[in-house]
Amino acid sequence: MKNFKIKTLLLIAFVTLLNTSCDKTLDLEVAEAYIPADLDLNASNWKTYVLTSNSEVAVAAPKPTSDPAYLKELDSLKNKIYPALTPANKDAIAYWGAGAVYRWNEIARELAAKYNVPPASNAEGKYPVPDAANPLADPMFPFANPPYTARALAYLNVAQYDALVTAWSYKSKFGRKSPSKIDASVKTLLPVSDLASYPSEDAVVAGASYTILIAMFPGEIPYLDTKLAEAKNARVWAGVNVPSDITAGDALGKAVGAKVMAKAKVDGMSTANNQALTAGMIEAAKGRGIKDTWLSQESPIRPPMLPNYAAVATWNFDKATMAQIRPTMPYVVGSAEWNKDFAELEEINKNQTREQxxxxxxxxxxxxxxxxxxxxNREAANQGHDAKFSEVRMARTMALVSTALMDAGIACWEAKFYYYTPRPQQFGLKTSVGLPNFPSYTSGHSTFSAAAATVLSSLFPANATEFDAQAKEASNSRVYGLIHYRVDCEMGLVHGKKIGDYAIARGKLDGSGL
Amino acid sequence: MKKTFTIVVFLFISFSALAQMPHDAIYMPKNTACLAVSYGNSSWKEYWENTLLRENLNMGKHTTQNVMPMLAVGVSDKLNVIIGLPYITTKTSAGNLMGQKGFQDFSAWIKYKLVEKDGLALHGALGASVPASNYVAEFLPMSIGLGTKTATGRIVASYYHKSGAYFTGSASYIFRSTVKIDKDGYQAYNKVYNTDIVAVPNATDARAAIGYSKKAIVTELFAERFTCVGGDNIRRNDMPFITNNMQSTSIGWYGKFQPKNIGANARIAYVTNGLNVGQSMSYSLGILYQFNSLKLLKQKN
Structure with missing residues (x-):
């Protein structure tokens, strides 16, 4: 009898555990469609980044809504497309309904993660350089490391923003209403605002994003083709755009994307990996008083990540300013201050807490x-989505944050290779997060995070305390992970804040009044 | 950026030492118990990155060590309960990855003899495990475990000849729970998951052994196969992750000598083939003590 009880108890315990084990539902972020809190109808006049004006790219006038061609489009929405919708179509509508800028940034992050793998060394002990002409070979192109990704996201957001400002101008000029506002019998599966529908803002973002992303991730053209087609179709399936809204938007987006990519092609990135410069950089750092210089801890020795990334063009300040705001000389190995920072790391190396x-x-x-x-980027997109931003305001938000992040990357890399300081691992410490392969001072995480948090705090002042705390925690995380000295992180935060302020200053003068 | 790493099959750490294991056909008689304390060591220099067997100069030799107390109790002659809790440390001989240490997963099994006739027997075993500490699961291959809760159903067939020769075969299905990691987003299956919850694939295992058991001696040769049900592969030169489809085939030897209450056992195993795992050589040594009467023990207390 006693045995039976034990058996029963064990069986119940097992079944309970089995139930919890079988539940593999993931609690994913759900992003839903919304009517923008503000349509930002004055956005036609917001200052663009790359385009010289909101009419640099022309969009032909749409046919009047009384035109037989337009009426045929309406009829097709009602009588052909809507009745034939599949569940997969409806999933696509809901997915893209979260927002075009929102989703294309999510796609860009996904591609960054997919391509953020360092090349393996070959049999000769060398690290082959990824080849843009052969993106799917080993190693894949690109190696989407932080500087690469910062740049890709900045151009993506700038293209989205410039294209949307242009689109807003034509929307206002042509004033063609959305299908359901012209014909109330058109069934819609997404919320419809009073914004003019020609050219479609979703297609504008799709065309611009596609053009940037196929250049930044050339191995993903088939995947991006699918996404582009789906993004455009979803608007028609949902009954919120006619095909001519989409075609015009797609063409506008692609034209703006091409202009933005033309700027990217000559922004200095092609020389960012100039490894021939490092010998001179090391000598220059020694001349500045850095006794122990950085050395790759990988085996075989890996050339440092993008040593000449500082040559890339910045967005919100010039190179003279960049030199002025460069963090001051770091602690020299063996100095009392360096010893204190190192002692902090040694203690964590011995007794890292679970919270650290x-x-x-x-x-x-x-x-x-x-x-x-x-x-x-994810944080900014979620904030804009929560605030129910219009597409153009979302793009402005993302562009302000992304350009600050790219500027932070450029300025931080400049400091890293200006001082060329050693990582703590050169003095025997381990790491719980993996060791980046470039000089220590200053911390990239700290610079990126302070820059982004500063811009976000300006855009979403109610959450400023939270952003500041996040940036500080991101900065501390590099000490806890043992790959940065305290001074790297503290100076990186100060530097990042200044960089963020330049993006804010740009935003204050862009005519948005925001 | 980070360098590349790989994996350990932690699952094989469990239950490598005791005589009465969840995959064998031996039972503690009613009201007796066996306590075992084992030391295990598993190491590899090469690992399968997807299907590519490679070394990694930034890790050198990866070593996992464990000390595990285990207790098997004879609830009845046909029903045993087995519990165990390993303490694990990891380290590498090269590179700068921080070794991890801690109590891994507490596990409990019940094993029941379903049928027995003429030396042939069929047994069922149910097992479950839960992480016993809040260890980091996402820092593979340095993590001490995968962080999942598991529930295992196992069937064991055995044949004992009166000469002492025997055969056992077993197969299992292992349900593995989702894991909450420290990050709130991760890459798997070439997608980004914007969550801190990770679905770890379920797994199966199979084992076959032939051996000889007489009086104080047990000696056997075995082959084992572990396979995840789904999962993704380690990408070229990337780190492993807990979603990986880990698979391995191992061969080994197990022996036990227990003339009286005190005994010892040993096990050695080698991974001959795998996917997303290290090609490990492992061994363990254990000391066993058998309590002949649990009731007597209780009275003394």
């Missing part, structure tokens, strides 16, 4: 992730 490990892991954003710029 958690923070280090949470902010690691290392290989295989969308990187720290991606982390803050």
């Amino acid at each position: 490990a958690r923070i280090a892991n949470y902010w690691a954003d290392g290989a295989g992730s969308y990187t720290p710029p991606g982390h803050w």
Whole structure:
């Protein structure tokens, strides 16, 4: 009898555990469609980044809504497309309904994570350089490391923003209403605002995003083709655009995307990996008083990540300003201040707490992730979505954050290779997050995070305390993960804040009044 | 950026030492118990990155060590309960990855003899495990475990000849729970999951052994196969992750010598083939003590 009880108890315990084990539902972020809190009808006049004006790219006038061609489009929405919708179509409508800028940034982060893997060494002990002409070979192109990803996201958001400002101008000029406002019998599966529907803002974002992303991730053209087609179709399936809204928007987006990519092609990135410069950089750093310089801890020795990334064009300040705001000389190895910072790391090396490990892991954003710029891109997109921003205001938000992040990357890399300081691992410490392969001072995480948090605090002042705390935690995470000295992080935060302020200053003068 | 790493099959750490294991056909008689404390060591220099067997100069030799107390109790002659809790440490001989240490997963099994006739027997075992500490699961291959709760159903067939020769075969299905990690987003299956919850694939295992058991001696040769049900592969030069489809085939030897209450056992195993796991050589040594009467023990207390 006693045995039976034990058996029963064990069986109940097992079944309970089995039930919890079988439940593999993931609690994913759900992003839903909304009517924008403000249609930002004055956005036609917001200052663009790359385009010289909101009429640099022309959009032909649409046919009047009384035109037989337009009426045929309406009829097709009602009588052909809507009745034939499949469940897969409806899923696509709901997915893209979350917002075009929102979803295309999510796609960009996903591609960054997919391509953020460092090349493996070959049989000769060398690291082959990824080849843009052969993106799917080993190693894949690109290696979407933090500087690469910061740049890709910045151009993506700038293209989205410039294209949307242009679109807003034509929307206002042509004033063609959305299908259901012209014909009330058109069934819609997404909320419809009073915004003019020609050219379609969703197609504008799709065309612009597609053009940037196929250039940044050339191995993903088939995937991006699918996404582009789905993004455009979803609007028609949902009954909120006619095909001519979409065609015009797609063409506008692609034209703006091409202009933005033309700027990207000559922004200096092609020389960012100039490894021939490092010998001179090391000598220059020694001349500045850095006794122990950085050395790759990988085996075989890996050339540092993008040593000449500082040559890339910045968005919100010039190179003279960049030199002025460069963090001051770091602590020299063996100095009392350096010894104090090192002692802090030695203690963590011996007794890292679980909370320190958690923070280090949470902010690691290392290989295989969308990187720290991606982390803050996600935060910005979620904030804009929660605030029910219009597409154009969402794009402005993302562009302000992304350009600040790219500027942070450029300025931080400049400081890293200006001082060329050693990582703590050169003095025997381990790491719980993996060691980045470039000089220590200053911390990229700290610079990226302070820049993004500063911009976000300006855009969403109610959450400023939270952003500031997040940036500080991201900064601390690099000490807890043992790959940065305290001074790297503190100076990175100060530097990042200044960089963020330049993006805010740009935003204050862009005519949005925001 | 981070370097590349790989994996340990933690699952094989469990239950490598005791005589009365969830996969064998031996039972503690009613009201007796066996306590075992084992030391295990598993190491590899090469691992399968997806299907590519490679070394990693930034890790050198990866070593996992464990100390595990285990207790098997004879509830009846046909029903045993087995519990165990390993303490694990990891380290590498090269590179700068921080070794991890801690109590891994507490596990409990019940094993029941379903049928027995003429030396042939069929047994059922149910097992469950839960992480015994809040260890980091996402820092593979340095993590001490995968962080999942598991529930296992196992069927064991055995044949004992009166000469002492025997055969056992077993197969299991292992349900593995989702895991909450420290990050709130991760890459798996070439997608980004914007959550801190990770679905770890379920798994199966199978084992076959032939051996000889007489008086104080047990000696057997075995082959084991572990396979995840789904999962993704380690990408080229990327780190492993807990969603990976880990698979391995191992061969080994197990022996036990227990002339009286005190005994010892040993096990050695080698991974001959795998996917997303290290090609490990592992061994363990254990000391056993048998309590002949649990009731007597209780009275003394």
